[in-house]
Amino acid sequence: MIKIIAGGKKNTNWCAEACTEYEKRLRKPWDITWEFVEEEKLAKKLATWPFDRTREFVICCDERGQNISSREYSDKLWRALSTGRDIVILIGGAYGFDATVRQKADFVWSFSRLVFPHMIARLMVTEQIYRASEIIKGSAYHHE
DSSP states (O other), rough: OEEEEEEOOOOOOOHHHHHHHHTTTOTTSSOOOEEEEEEHHHHHHHHHHHOTTEEEEEEEEEEEEOOOHHHHHHHHHHHHTTTTTTEEEEEOTTBOOOOHHHHHSSEEEOOOOOOOHHHHHHHHHHHHHHHHHHHHHOOSSOOO
């Protein structure tokens, strides 16, 4: 299972529709659940959240993270899923995550050196999960 915890408001209609388009193509173990947390409450939640490295592989989306290819991202997700770990992807608020959250995460992922609005980051995460599943299947969706 893949759980996305996103700071800020729920998806607007256009974002929800776009994310749903990718989500409906996914099959287990690539299914996604969402949890939306107000920005102010997100930091508190993560400060007390017990990151369980035996059960969860936590990815923190942050501009200070590592920039990797879609194939490398796919490999990270597949390794976690194939060992029975759930994937938790954190999408922060306007100011990202503090150093404590980044240090607790298994991987800190940057899309690029650019900063993106929440809704676009959510769509990018959803599309990359779909792309990862297609890479693992060997489909023609992803080509290099």
